[in-house]
Amino acid sequence: MLTHPTLDLLADLGLHGMAKGFRDLADNPEGAALGHAEWLGILLERESTLRQQKRFEGRAKAAKLRHLAAVEDVDYPASTVLRPCPTPAGTSIQDAVKAATRRPRPR
Numbered sequence: 001m002l003t004h005p006t007l008d009l010l011a012d013l014g015l016h017g018m019a020k021g022f023r024d025l026a027d028n029p030e031g032a033a034l035g036h037a038e039w040l041g042i043l044l045e046r047e048s049t050l051r052q053q054k055r056f057e058g059r060a061k062a063a064k065l066r067h068l069a070a071v072e073d074v075d076y077p078a079s080t081v082l083r084p085c086p087t088p089a090g091t092s093i094q095d096a097v098k099a100a101t102r103r104p105r106p107r
Helices: 003-012 016-027 029-033 036-063 093-101
Strands: none
Touching: 003 016, 016 029, 016 036
């Protein structure tokens, strides 16, 4: 197979993820055991992943976030208490739940 013209054509078409996947599969001895459909699937997956990553990086850069943060960095104090929502006067919570989930009668 002509490797260099194929890589050049993929690069010219702007399919850089597929070109990188093609190089990786051609260099890997296990790649020879794969069928054409599997090769194509891997190359398309690489291209899709690369495009998603570039979109995410562009959006992250455009967001101009001031701090690098992660969910693990959020400090949830132990003093946070959940309070029940108020119910109409003269009703219990069970009655309010029943009224909210009651289905209308068919006419």
